[in-house]
Amino acid sequence: MVDVQDVVLxxxxxxxxxxVEEGKSSWAIGVILEVSENTVNFHLKNAMxxxxxxxxxxxxxxxxxxxxx
Numbered sequence: 387m388v389d390v391q392d393v394v395l396x397x398x399x400x401x402x403x404x405x406v407e408e409g410k411s412s413w414a415i416g417v418i419l420e421v422s423e424n425t426v427n428f429h430l431k432n433a434m435x436x437x438x439x440x441x442x443x444x445x446x447x448x449x450x451x452x453x454x455x
Contacts, residue, residue, distance in 0.1 A: 393454060399433040400455050402426055407446045407455070 395403070398419075405415040412426040419426070430442055437452075439445040449455045 393436050393452065395433055395436065395449065395454050396429070399429045399436075400449075402429045403433055403446050403449050403455050406430065406442045407450075 401419060402415055405418060410418070412423045412430070415426045416423045430445070433449065434440070434442070434445045437445050437448045437454075439448055446455070
């Protein structure tokens with residue numbers, strides 16, 4: 387189980403999760419942030435690992451519940 391106090395999301399991970407919350411694809415987020423789609427996926431996978439989630443949507447919901455975004 388993730389301890390809220392131990393989870394620290396980077397600024398870029400938070401940005402990516404906020405755009406996922408708005409329904410954007412990795413490609414679209416990459417265009418918005420001027421990075422590659424692979425870079426967006428890297429940040430999202432790191433956030434998912436930190437929050438012990440298996441999907442982008444689940445990660446956004448958990449980050450919201452924990453008030454990380």
